[in-house]
Amino acid sequence: MNDSRFATRSELIGILVLAVFLVVILPLCLDVFRLNLVAKYLTYAFVALGLVICWGYGGILSLGQGVFFGLGGYCMAMFLKLEASSVENTKIQSTPGIPDFMDWNQITALPFFWKPFHSLTFTILAVILVPGIFALIIGAAMFKRRVGGTYFAIITQAVAAILTILIVGQQGYTGGINGMTDLRTLKGWDIRPDHAKVVLYFFEVGLLLACICIAQLVRHSKLGRILVAMRDQEDRVRFSGYSVANFKIFAFCIAAIFAAIGGAMFALNVGFMSPSFVGIVPSIEMVIYTAVGGRLSILGAVYGTLLVNFAKTSLSESFPELWLFGLGGLFIAVVLAFPNGLAGIWGDYVQPRISKLIGAGKPKSGWTDNSVADGAPAE
Amino acid sequence: MLVGHQPKPFLLSVEGLTVSFDGFKAVNDLSFYVEENEIRVIIGPNGAGKTTVLDLICGKTKATSGSIEFRGKDLTKLKENQIVKAGVGRKFQTPSIYDDLTVFENLEISYPRGRTVFGALTFTRDAAVRDRVHEVAEMIFLKDRLNMSAALLSHGQKQWLEIGMLLIQDPDLLMLDEPVAGMSVSERAKTAELLNRIIKDRSVLVIEHDMKFVEDIAHKVTVLHQGQILSEGTMEKVKNDPKVIEVYLGH
Numbered sequence: 001m002n003d004s005r006f007a008t009r010s011e012l013i014g015i016l017v018l019a020v021f022l023v024v025i026l027p028l029c030l031d032v033f034r035l036n037l038v039a040k041y042l043t044y045a046f047v048a049l050g051l052v053i054c055w056g057y058g059g060i061l062s063l064g065q066g067v068f069f070g071l072g073g074y075c076m077a078m079f080l081k082l083e084a085s086s087v088e089n090t091k092i093q094s095t096p097g098i099p100d101f102m103d104w105n106q107i108t109a110l111p112f113f114w115k116p117f118h119s120l121t122f123t124i125l126a127v128i129l130v131p132g133i134f135a136l137i138i139g140a141a142m143f144k145r146r147v148g149g150t151y152f153a154i155i156t157q158a159v160a161a162i163l164t165i166l167i168v169g170q171q172g173y174t175g176g177i178n179g180m181t182d183l184r185t186l187k188g189w190d191i192r193p194d195h196a197k198v199v200l201y202f203f204e205v206g207l208l209l210a211c212i213c214i215a216q217l218v219r220h221s222k223l224g225r226i227l228v229a230m231r232d233q234e235d236r237v238r239f240s241g242y243s244v245a246n247f248k249i250f251a252f253c254i255a256a257i258f259a260a261i262g263g264a265m266f267a268l269n270v271g272f273m274s275p276s277f278v279g280i281v282p283s284i285e286m287v288i289y290t291a292v293g294g295r296l297s298i299l300g301a302v303y304g305t306l307l308v309n310f311a312k313t314s315l316s317e318s319f320p321e322l323w324l325f326g327l328g329g330l331f332i333a334v335v336l337a338f339p340n341g342l343a344g345i346w347g348d349y350v351q352p353r354i355s356k357l358i359g360a361g362k363p364k365s366g367w368t369d370n371s372v373a374d375g376a377p378a379e
Numbered sequence: 380m381l382v383g384h385q386p387k388p389f390l391l392s393v394e395g396l397t398v399s400f401d402g403f404k405a406v407n408d409l410s411f412y413v414e415e416n417e418i419r420v421i422i423g424p425n426g427a428g429k430t431t432v433l434d435l436i437c438g439k440t441k442a443t444s445g446s447i448e449f450r451g452k453d454l455t456k457l458k459e460n461q462i463v464k465a466g467v468g469r470k471f472q473t474p475s476i477y478d479d480l481t482v483f484e485n486l487e488i489s490y491p492r493g494r495t496v497f498g499a500l501t502f503t504r505d506a507a508v509r510d511r512v513h514e515v516a517e518m519i520f521l522k523d524r525l526n527m528s529a530a531l532l533s534h535g536q537k538q539w540l541e542i543g544m545l546l547i548q549d550p551d552l553l554m555l556d557e558p559v560a561g562m563s564v565s566e567r568a569k570t571a572e573l574l575n576r577i578i579k580d581r582s583v584l585v586i587e588h589d590m591k592f593v594e595d596i597a598h599k600v601t602v603l604h605q606g607q608i609l610s611e612g613t614m615e616k617v618k619n620d621p622k623v624i625e626v627y628l629g630h
Contacts, residue, residue, distance in 0.1 A: 222493055222502035225484050229477040236475040236541075239437055240489045240548065241463035242499075250496045 007216050014299050015212060022205045032194040039201040039269040041309035042208055043069075046262025048290040048301035049208075049215055050255030055287070056295035057224060058251035059231035060148070064156030065259045065286050067163050068131040070278030072260025074167075074174070075130055077273035078114060079123035080183035080191075081175075100182070105172030114173075120187060127264040128257055135256030139249035146245075157280050164279040179274025183267065191268060204265045208302070211258055215298045218254065227251055259286075288331045294343025304342055389448075390415045390582050391436070391552055396445035398435060405431045407606035409445070413552070418583045420593045422617075423603035424627050429586045430472065432603070433554045436584075437469040438462045449552065460494070468550030472557050474537035478530035482521055482540060485529050486512045489544040511547060518576065519543035520569065535566035539573065546577055553577075554584045559592055571595050590628075602627060 007015065026038055047065045055061050085099045093103040098110050116122045138159065142152055167174045175181070183191065190196055218224050226247055230237045238244045267273045276282065285308075293304020308330070316323040338344050391413040398406045406428045413419050421429050434440040436447055438459040447454040454462050477485050490511060493502035516522045519539040524532065529540060538558060545553055558574065559567045567589070574583070574596055587593050593600065593614065600617045602609040604627070610620040617623055 218500070221500050222487070223496065223499035225480055226488060226499055228479050229485075229488055232479060233475045233477055235439070235471070236477070236544075237488070238459045239439070239463060239469050239471075240544065241460050241491065241494045243458070243460045243495075246496050247499070 006213075006220055011216065011299075015209070015216075018212075018299055018302060019205075019209055022208075023202070027198070027201070032197055035201055036197045036269060037309075037313065038306070039197070039204055040266065041306050042204055042302075043262040043266040043269065044286055044289055044309065045208060045302045045305040046211060046265070047255075047259040047286045048293060048305045049211055049298060050258030051287060051290040052295060052298050052301045053215055053218060053227070053258075054251045054255035055290065056297075057219065057227040057231065058248060059227075060248055060251060061153045061287070062156045062252065062255065062283075063153045063280070063287060064158075064160040064283050065255065066278045066280075066283035067156070067160050068135060068256040068259035069263035069266070069282070069286070070163065070167075070273070070275070071131040071134060071263065072127045073263030073267045073273040073277060074180070075117070075123055075126040075260075076264035076267040077180040077183060078117040079120060080186065080267060081180045082114065082117055083186070083188075084182060084184040099175070099180070101175040101178070101180075102172055107172045111173055127260055131256045131260035131263075132253050135253045136249060139252040140245075143245040143248040143252075148248075157283070160278060160280050160283045164275045167275040167278060175274075177275060179272055179276070180267075181272045181274075183271045186268065192271060197269070200265075200269050204269065207261060207265065211261065212298055212302070214254075215258075219298065223247065223250070285327065288327060288334075290341075291331060291334050292341050294341030294346075296340060297343030300341055300343030300346070307342070389413060390417075390450065391584075392446075392448040393432075393436070394446050394448070396432075396435060396442055396447065398431060398440060398443045404606050406435065409603075409606065409608060411601055411608065411611065413582050413584060416578075416580065416582060418578055418585065418596055418598045419601060420585045420587055420597040420599075421601050421603060422587065422590075422593060422627065423609070426605075427603040428606040429603055430556055431606075433469060433556055433584070433586065436462075436552075436554065437467055439469075463548065463550075464494075466551035467554065468545040468548045468552070469554045470541050470545055470556060470558065472560070474534065474541050476529050476532075476537050476540050476544070478528070480529060481526050482516065482529055482532070483512055483525040485540055486515055486543055486547055489547040491548055515543045515546050518546065519573065535562045535570075538562065539570070542570075542573065542577070550581065552582050552584065556586045557588065558585065559587065559589055567592065 022042075027035060030038065047069055051062070051065060081099045085097060087097040090096045090098070090100065090103070093100065095103055095108045098107065102110075117126070138156075142148075142155060147155070168177050170176070185191060191200065226237060226242060230244055230247060234244055237247075263273070263277070266277065289305040289308050290301050291304070292308050293302065294300030308327070312323060312327070315326060334341055340347070389412040393412070394410045396406055396409040397404060409428075409432065411419075421432065423429055431440060435442050436449075436454060438454065438457060442455050445455075449465060449467060452465055454465070454467070457465065477488070480488070487504065487508060490508050492508075493499045512525070513522070516525055519542060521532075521536060521540060521543065524536070529537070532540060538561075542555070542558065555574075559570050562570060571592060578596075585596070597614050599612065600614050601611045602617055602620075602623050609626065610617050610623045618628065
């Protein structure tokens with residue numbers, strides 16, 4: 001009986017390997033430009049991590065995680081934008097002291113909902129709470145009414161489309177299609193030079209590892225097992241005395257909050273935020289990262305995100321038109337041939353061979369082990 | 380103060396229960412009463428509304444009219460999980476177990492503690508849980524298979540596992556929908572033995588087609604036909620009822 005509250009030995013090794021890879025190997029091998037690219041990719045890994053809990057374990061496919069990524073990102077970008085729009089910096093505007101895009105749209109005073117974003121504490125709370133509460137409302141409205149599966153996925157897409165239209169349409173308040181650009185400092189600390197990028201990278205990796213630990217805790221709690229149980233036998237869980245809707249709402253909220261943290265880190269690392277990270281296409285791309293990495297594997301999600309994004313960058317540099325077809329093909333191939341993604345390949349083919357080579361004893365069984373746990377949904 | 384011999388209150392009183400699906404009355408003005416520690420078997424031809432009655436009691440289907448009173452609570456007004464908390468357990472017709480979890484984890488999920496989101500997050504597998512799981516696993520003949528993935532169990536073992544999951548809940552009213560369907564002869568005998576052991580200190584409502592099995596366990600039998608009660612009483616009485624013979628037992 002595996003009774004660990006946090007991780008099995010092999011999972012712990014996996015987390016350590018990832019930590020060493022991100023903290024030591026990548027910074028040593030890559031220049032600052034490439035490292036900043038990795039930082040950008042890793043912001044999506046937060047989303048993928050949330051999807052592992054929500055979709056992989058809970059069976060709730062959300063095709064609108066870009067909404068939460070965007071909400072988190074916009075909250076952070078609003079703070080940074082306000083700081084960049086000091087009276088001094090904007091003295092050539094007709095109304096100095098407000099963000100430039102407001103001035104271009106004939107807005108003469110800072111809207112009320114922008115004002116609290118002068119405070120960093122408020123901003124950090126908002127990064128977590130705004131998407132969290134929004135997910136709670138959507139989740140409660142859907143899951144309490146027993147809307148699930150495909151219908152839920154379609155509704156999340158609709159929400160992503162609506163939010164994009166709203167952001168683009170309300171140009172004076174949101175920066176419109178261009179988004180919020182020219183973000184400069186965080187509490188007076190310039191986020192643009194190389195050394196700042198490196199610091200932000202390490203900060204982000206720290207946050208990601210913390211989120212991985214939270215995901216591990218959830219997975220190894222009884223809640224994690226209830227999510228898995230619900231995926232196959234929702235009624236059995238319901239008639240065992242659980243409110244299935246509440247557990248789904250929880251999984252959805254956790255996924256939303258992870259995505260929002262990723263979005264906030266995106267605004268810091270990349271220095272802008274735009275509606276192109278909110279809509280349907282980016283939301284589906286984020287699902288593909290998770291699928292490629294393995295939707296049942298917490299660490300797989302991180303590797304999947306990195307791999308797909310590296311492929312995207314290198315391929316779209318040479319064949320910009322072909323990339324979307326490539327991505328679609330990759331998704332179909334993964335779903336058909338490797339439903340458990342990279343983690344499944346690792347667990348089924350690579351790990352057994354490694355253990356054989358090292359002679360590391362017998363393979364373990366139980367669902368905590370990748371190779372067994374990540375089996376296709378039995379029918 | 381009341382003096383004299385009070386009649387024992389019923390554990391479950393179903394009165395005037397009706398459910399209609401688009402005008403079709405699957406259950407029509409049904410009334411019956413189950414006493415404490417009684418084993419009641421519901422029989423009847425296909426489509427008589429047997430499973431629907433269980434669905435109504437456990438809250439899976441909402442009644443159109445009528446009341447279901449259980450320990451002074453009207454179950455028609457409660458949500459499914461509140462009905463479970465009130466003390467009603469339900470086994471489904473096809474074995475509903477969690478294939479991706481081990482037998483131990485299957486049983487643990489039914490342990491009546493930590494049923495809220497945060498309760499589940501902070502749930503610890505302490506000695507009480509472990510002992511209870513082992514105790515029930517022994518009862519349901521799965522003691523050696525606790526660490527096995529539930530997907531690998533045989534059909535009969537899956538049925539036992541689900542019964543075990545209900546036992547851990549320790550309900551006052553246990554509802555079983557065809558517990559021996561699809562079982563081999565030896566599994567059937569073992570299941571009868573199991574049921575006879577677990578029905579102590581609780582009431583049981585069973586749907587079953589296997590007459591031999593019904594005779595073995597039933598205190599009282601209710602025969603349903605077209606959503607209504609055709610006959611009710613001891614097995615002996617029901618068996619000799621000409622109406623029952625005509626619509627059900629005759630063929």
